Amino acid sequence: MSSSQQIFLTGSSGYVGRNLITSFIDQGHAVVALARSDAAARVVEQRGARAYRADLLSGDLAAGMHGCDAVVHAAADTDHVGGGARQHRVNVDGTRRVIDAAGRAGVARVLLLSTESVLASGRALVGVDERAPLPRRAIGGYSRSKAEAERIALAANTENLAVSVLRPRFVWGRDDTTALPQLCEAARSGQLAWISGGNYLTSTTHIATLCAAVSAALRYARAGEVYFVADQQPVEFRAFITALLETQGVAAPARSVPRALLWALASVGDALAAVSGGRLRGPLTRQQFAASAVEVTLDTRKARRELHFLDAITREQGLDELRVAARTHGAVRAT
DSSP: OOOSEHHHEEEETTTTHHHHHHHHTTTOOOEEEESHHHHHHHHHHHHEEEEEETTTHHHHHHEEEEEEEEEEEOOOOSSSSSHHHHHIIIIIIIIHHHHHHHHHHTTHHHHHEOOOOGOOSSOOEEEETTTTOOOOSSSSHHHHHHHHHHHHHTTTTSSSHHHHHHOOOOSSSSTOSSHHHHHHHHHHHHHHEGGGGGGGGEEEEHHHHHHHHHHHHHHHHOOOOEEOOOOOOOOHHHHHHHHHHHHTTTOOOOOOOOOHHHHHHHHHHHHHHHHTTTTSSSSSSSHHHHHSSSSSSEEOHHHHHHHHHOOOOHHHHHHHHHHHHHHHHOOOOOO
């Protein structure tokens, strides 16, 4: 990415969006941040962006994109439980509106932030790369809607609009207002348990490494291509979650639940939710199961080779950041 670009960012007040603003501003770029509320506008302006007040689903996005060199579409409904029509509107219709607006505004490049969950089936994903096909039957609304968003985005790739996709896995680190607070709350309340011991591997993506990959993709990503992004080495799921909890002074659980039992409960719960219109649910969904109950490890060699990016921070350095932040500001709490 050349110097002094202007970037239009969606999802700007969320965990990833806030950190992307800081990263872009630190590199000397200008950021126009989509903000649907006064509170969101204040968040992005405090980070140094210019807020553009509009709604992803109804506002005039093209007007905000005029003069921008690139669009980073980070907005998403990540609900792994309910999903439904709202999730489809945000993830599918929202992506279609962003791509359409970028084309009308004359933007040269769009980068869609997607997820490895587009491949989720409930089975282990071991060292998968970008050649792995999307499953014929999505495991849940999140996977289904994000896969459709990818199809829409990549189909819009033309000579005048270069569209690329990044798929990070398990974003973590400083300023985390998503996964870490939820994990801590589950552990404190006794609701967290290991699945068949939790001794399988997982890929993770520190927020700083994701920001570095986004900047690299805006500069080097090939049009029409998908890239997996993750920290260099996978880690044992149980060991990593235990370390995350330890940074907040929270003890990890000891109990374990058989994987086969949880899969059966998730399948029954999803069936109940389907026939009851969401009124009845099980203890977890198959979408949640696929995200945390089996190995999910990514082969990131394509991204590292073509985007020329390196990990911005080691896993231990990232954990140390969280320890320092907890001592300074207190442990995180679910909101």
